[in-house]
Amino acid sequence: MLTEKDRAVIRALQKGLPLEEQPFAALARMAGVHESALLGKLAEWKRTGLLRRLGAFVRHRELGYSANGMVVWNAAEDRIEAAGRRLAREPGVSHCYERPAAPGFPYNLYCMIHGRSRAEVTDKVAALARELGINDYEILYSVRELKRSTPEFFVEDQS
Amino acid sequence: MTLDESDRKLLNLAQDGIPLEARPFHALGRELGMTGAESIRRLKALVEAGLVRRIGPSFSPAGLGYATTLVAARINAEEFDRAVEFINGFRQVTHNYERNHYFNVWFTLIAADRDEIEDILDRVRRRPGVEAVVNLPSARRFKLQVRFDAGA
Numbered sequence: 001m002l003t004e005k006d007r008a009v010i011r012a013l014q015k016g017l018p019l020e021e022q023p024f025a026a027l028a029r030m031a032g033v034h035e036s037a038l039l040g041k042l043a044e045w046k047r048t049g050l051l052r053r054l055g056a057f058v059r060h061r062e063l064g065y066s067a068n069g070m071v072v073w074n075a076a077e078d079r080i081e082a083a084g085r086r087l088a089r090e091p092g093v094s095h096c097y098e099r100p101a102a103p104g105f106p107y108n109l110y111c112m113i114h115g116r117s118r119a120e121v122t123d124k125v126a127a128l129a130r131e132l133g134i135n136d137y138e139i140l141y142s143v144r145e146l147k148r149s150t151p152e153f154f155v156e157d158q159s
Numbered sequence: 160m161t162l163d164e165s166d167r168k169l170l171n172l173a174q175d176g177i178p179l180e181a182r183p184f185h186a187l188g189r190e191l192g193m194t195g196a197e198s199i200r201r202l203k204a205l206v207e208a209g210l211v212r213r214i215g216p217s218f219s220p221a222g223l224g225y226a227t228t229l230v231a232a233r234i235n236a237e238e239f240d241r242a243v244e245f246i247n248g249f250r251q252v253t254h255n256y257e258r259n260h261y262f263n264v265w266f267t268l269i270a271a272d273r274d275e276i277e278d279i280l281d282r283v284r285r286r287p288g289v290e291a292v293v294n295l296p297s298a299r300r301f302k303l304q305v306r307f308d309a310g311a
Contacts, residue, residue, distance in 0.1 A: 002223070010223075016215040019199050019206070022181055035181065042179050050222040052303070056173035056202070057212045060307040063170075070258065070265070084301035091308075096301040097229075102293045105231060105262070110295075114307065140258040140265070147247040147255035150213065151269045153223050 005033055007154045009041055014152060017054065065114045067121045067141065072107035074136035080109055083132045087111045092124060107138070160208035165191060167311035169201055170210070174306045177214065217305075220269045227269050228276055228296040230283075231262035238288020245286050249279055262293065 002010075012030040017023050024042075028035040045051035060068070075083045080098055087096045087109070095112040115121040118141065125139055162170075168191055178186040184202070185195030193201075205211040220227045234242045246252055246266060255266040270276045276294070284292045 010216075010218065013216050014218075016213055017177060019184070019203050019214065021184065021195060021199070023183065024179075024181060039179055039181070045218075046179065048222075050219055052217040052219055053176060054179070054216050055176045056170065056205075056214050057217075057305070058170060058174060058307050058309070059209055059212050062208075062210045063307050063309055065307055084299070088302035093302060094305045095303055097297040098299040098301070099229065099295045099297050102295055104291065105293055105295070110229075111302075138260070140260045140262075142256045143259050144257040145255075146243050146257055146264070147252060147266070149250075149253050150215070151218075151220065151225075151253050152250070153218060153220075153225070156271070 005031070005037075006041065008032060009038055011154055013042075013054075014150070060114060064116050067115045067118045069113050069115075069118075069121045069125070069139040069141050071111050071113055071125055071137055071139050072105075073109040073111075073132075073134050074101075074107050075109045075132070075134050079132075079134070083109055083134060086132060087128065090124075090128065092121075160204065160210065162210075162309065164311060165193065166201060166205065167309040169198060170205065170309035171306075171311055173202065173211075173214065174309075225269050226272050226276055227267065228294055230266050230268060230280065231291075231293040231295060232264040232266070232283065232289060233262050233291040234264050235288045235290060238286070242283075242286050242288045246283055251275070251279060262291065 008031040012027045018026045020026060024039055025035045028038040042051060084096055084098060087093050092115055093111050093113050097110050098108060099110055101108050113121055115124060129135060129137055172187055172190060177183045180186055182195060184198045188195045188198035247255055251268050251270045253267050253269055257263055258265055268276055280292055280294060283289055
């Protein structure tokens with residue numbers, strides 16, 4: 001169960017890590033807790049997975065990853081787990097989720113794959129398809145980023 | 160901005176994680192053979208140049224008690240901009256992309272619960288130009304690791 005202090009730490013941290021010599025001390029002041037308590041909470045949350053990562057988030061297009069495809073696969077029910085694990089091992093894959101097939105959209109395995117060109121991505125996906133034995137798939141490329149915002153937690157009741 | 164070898168290594172290390180200690184940039188710098196001050200200077204430059212979007216946390220929304228989903232929508236050309244603006248207006252919509260497909264608008268939602276998600280989707284469905292909305296929540300996660308090799 002999250003305490004009020006936990007939420008204060010989360011609200012402070014999600015504003016961003018200050019780029020200064022003792023950033024956690026600054027955050028602890030904002031949250032009204034001791035630095036050691038804050039670091040202890042972060043370490044615990046990292047351990048349990050509540051805090052997935054504390055790090056730099058890059059603009060990947062600026063780093064040359066101009067081809068970003070969402071690949072949707074139609075895998076046989078008994079092949080989804082093996083396929084999901086194999087896709088997870090692929091370095092260029094950032095996201096991989098099983099989603100139940102929906103009316104009008106029969107795919108059940110989704111992954112985001114990134115490369116320096118569409119040709120590179122198409123080739124990589126074709127190779128994965130051969131390896132997985134799944135030939136019912138589509139690659140949906142991002143044409144335009146319409147919105148990109150960082151989630152803000154526990155601020156709904158703040159003025 | 161031209162990236163040198165140290166910038167690339169720093170980008171990779173910083174993506175892997177900022178150490179949870181009192182002087183984290185000093186620790187990062189030590190791994191790269193530079194002072195904490197220099198690693199801070201380089202990170203500021205990378206943020207300034209737009210290569211780093213932010214340095215901060217990624218929390219598990221489900222772990223914090225939130226509900227999430229992916230939504231596919233089909234919006235006609237005539238109403239596209241207005242409908243997208245309406246969707247983007249929800250603070251619960253975090254990412255939104257136009258894709259080359261019958262379903263041409265794909266967005267993620269982080270909301271208080273499934274009811275709030277359904278309420279938002281009902282409102283989106285009623286907008287002019289919105290021809291279809293499909294809710295695609297995840298059943299299982301195989302990977303979530305958003306890390307881009309900077310080429311060091």
